[in-house]
Each structure stands twice: as C-alpha cells, then as structure tokens.
Amino acid sequence: MAQHDKLREILRACALEYGGEGAPVVRWYAEGDAAKQMIETARRHGVQVQPEQQESLLLALKTVKINTEIPRDIYLAVARIYAYLLNKEKRSEK
16 A cells, blocks of 8 residues: 555544634644544534545644644635634524
C-alpha cells in the first residue's frame, strides 16, 4: 500500500476556536482512536463537526502548535469550514 493511502486511512480531528478577532486558534489535534473520541465528545456537547476535510488541511493543522493561531496560508480553507458550519446552523434554526 502506498504511503499516501496509509495516511488517508488514519482518522484525524482538529478542534479550532475563533473568538471574533485575529485568526482561529488550534485547541486540539488528534489521530486514530483519540480523534474518534474527540469527535464523539464534541457531538455530545453540541459542538458542530465538519465530518470530511481535505487531508492536506488536516496535515497542515497538525503542524500548528496547540493554542496557536492558524497560519495565513490556510485561512481560506478554514474560513470555508466556518461558513459551512454557520450555514448548517442557520438551516437547523428554521
């Protein structure tokens, strides 16, 4: 199996927080069983989850230190996630 295929088999999750100023901050990153537990915990607490993301974005977020703002080169990709989640939230309120 190619290395790229092995990377795609690993479940990854990243928790981001945006306080309205500056850039979103990486609060947590996990892989494998820890990622599964992180996603389940988030859902239990009503946190919006964007289930499928580009592997390259998750690998980029993995390089960001916890409690650090995301780098400018991934702003657009993260902004798309926030837009998706906000749109989903608005639809569920109707």
